[in-house]
Amino acid sequence: MTAERQGSDQQQSLQLLISLHRLLRTVRQAAPAGLYPTQLIVLSQLLQCGPMRVGELAAQVPCSQPTATTMVTHLEAMGLVAREPDPSDGRAIQVTLTEQGRETIISVAHGEAEIIAKRLAELTPEEAAQVLAVVPLLDRLSGQRVDQNATK
Template sequence: MTTSVTNQDALQLVVAVHRLVRSLRQSASVRRLQPTQLLVLAELAAQGPMRIGEIAVRALCSQPTATTVVTGLESSGLVRREADPADGRATIVELTGAGRDTIVSLAHGEAELLCERLSRLSDEERDHVRSVTPLLRRLADPPRAR
């Protein structure tokens, strides 16, 4: 049996996910970062050093926005730019120790808060949330070119 998803269903999911993430971030008692800054740090932590163009693709923003975000993170000591060994004209961006500590601290703080909220659910509801996590990860990945 195939069930179609309406735009309203999708909108409700988008709103719920945004509200959840926003409530976790507002409640966390750690360093405040803009959503794009957090996304850039998370991508660098997960994927390793990369060029600004790749950061823009992964953070789903324009290259000028990625440059601005990286400049702000760099001035805060969370990332640094290095010459790209493969192309001396280009630079790569990498996390600093402070950047890695920040992303880990944010992730742990938000995870602790979410764990507390999940504990209020029934066993069946928690199992359901766990089963949906891999699907949400797949939906979060940008579509690949065919």
């Protein structure tokens, strides 16, 4: 790869990142007051993956274990998660999503999806199809496979 092409790729990557950040900022308007983006990530991880230990959550978010512990404590105080003994190791604790937490993250996801749907409706049908066609590629770039049924 030539230095010129590498510079061009980096510039395009930066522009993609900026565009994604702008889009995410727009859809985050659907988040309920008092929930930070990282807390939403914790709730969505628990919805997708099921109960997890705090260390596992920290690795998935990603953040430090003390930060994950603080987030879990706040989410627990809000009634969105609960700490329970790990069935595979009674000495360990795992974090589970409460019914209120499940309803909250699903509501947030649906609110964000409504915003995206409104924005897609502003595009031509061809442009909207182009945007939606990149979803599998974005999933691959993120390193995660998203369960399409998790938020239904």
